[in-house]
Amino acid sequence: MKVLGIDPGTAACGFGIVHENDGRVRALASGCWTTTARERPEVRLRVIFDGVQELIALHEPDAVALEESFVGADARIALSVGQARGAALVAAATAGIECAEYAPSRVKQSVCGHGRADKGQVQRMVKMLLALDEIPPTSHEADALAVAICHALMPPLARIAAS
Numbered sequence: 001m002k003v004l005g006i007d008p009g010t011a012a013c014g015f016g017i018v019h020e021n022d023g024r025v026r027a028l029a030s031g032c033w034t035t036t037a038r039e040r041p042e043v044r045l046r047v048i049f050d051g052v053q054e055l056i057a058l059h060e061p062d063a064v065a066l067e068e069s070f071v072g073a074d075a076r077i078a079l080s081v082g083q084a085r086g087a088a089l090v091a092a093a094t095a096g097i098e099c100a101e102y103a104p105s106r107v108k109q110s111v112c113g114h115g116r117a118d119k120g121q122v123q124r125m126v127k128m129l130l131a132l133d134e135i136p137p138t139s140h141e142a143d144a145l146a147v148a149i150c151h152a153l154m155p156p157l158a159r160i161a162a163s
Helices: 041-059 075-094 104-112 121-129 140-153 155-163
Strands: 001-008 012-022 024-034 063-067 098-102
Touching: 001 041, 001 075, 001 140, 012 041, 012 075, 012 140, 024 041, 041 075, 063 075, 063 140, 075 098, 098 104, 098 140, 104 121, 104 140, 121 140
Parallel strands: 001 063, 063 098
Antiparallel strands: 001 012, 012 024
């Protein structure tokens, strides 16, 4: 199974693609799309939409997994993260790829063993699980790889429930 994981955001949107075979996962690609606040919102969302479409065309994933929005104190940030999620979801739907969403605590639980892991722990566990030479350069990239790992290693019935 090949999974495209996405850590949505308009300023920084992480992505990671993993391939799972017989319970082992390996990274195929990862990175982060960035935009600035000076860019118009529709342009920022188009970067994400186009990026997801390009990755789907290039890697042909079986699924797209996204981290659910964390609703903090700032409603504007929650709104922009929701818009980024929407751009990614529409790009996946356009390609006919099923999507699943996971709460941040579920992703941390599956990758680190507990749902309250900090960013550094997630980065270190992603490095270890994927046998990477280095820790992913940004927390957004690490989180995207983590959500892809979470989906790829999720038991089949639980995957259906997350869809």
